[in-house]
Ligand code: SF4
């Protein structure tokens with residue numbers, strides 16, 4: 001899921017002050033931002049109270065089911081048309097994709113209420129770890145399901161590097177070296193050593209990505 005954190009309050013204030021916004025509508029996200037405790041009902045309601053305390057009128061708020069889903073978000077905005085029309089701006093508590101989806105759905109200034117950090121795993125409630133950089137050329141089949149691109153601080157496909165010590169990473173010294181973990185898991189699963197991975201084709205990571213499963217081929 002996309003991991004987010006609250007945006008610095010001063011930047012939100014600056015965004016609103018920049019257009020002289022005195023009335024605001026808030027939109028959260030029922031998916032990742034809810035799980036991350038950054039843009040669910042509780043966080044949106046808290047932001048509404050904070051804005052009201054600072055003299056900004058909140059014309060309304062909602063938590064869209066999946067804010068990065070264009071048709072669903074357009075529908076959600078239509079349900080709150082009156083309150084959105086009454087607002088000078090909309091602040092979105094969702095990842096950057098969600099913010100852009102709202103901005104594509106309404107003709108109002110739309111501002112981010114969160115910072116998007118990474119694509120990660122929920123280790124347990126409130127603990128998240130980055131696990132994938134969406135490189136478009138996955139090597140997890142050869143690395144026992146452990147991503148070296150993301151979890152090795154140097155992004156080394158082959159390792160360990162010369163700094164590994166007693167199985168631990170030389171950069172993140174409280175963590176086991178990614179390549180030690182990969183080798184151990186491959187051994188535990190009686191899988192042949194991965195050998196040396198060839199250099200990755202980073203053209204597959206060119207931005208912006210796009211997929212059209214209705215069209216021929218799809219892909220980036
Ligand atoms: S190899 Fe690429 S696609 Fe696979 S998990 Fe790592 S960053 Fe993500």
Ligand code: SF4
Nearest residue numbers: 152161169170177178
């Ligand atoms: S010690 Fe291992 S995980 Fe750390 S930077 Fe070197 S190869 Fe990567």
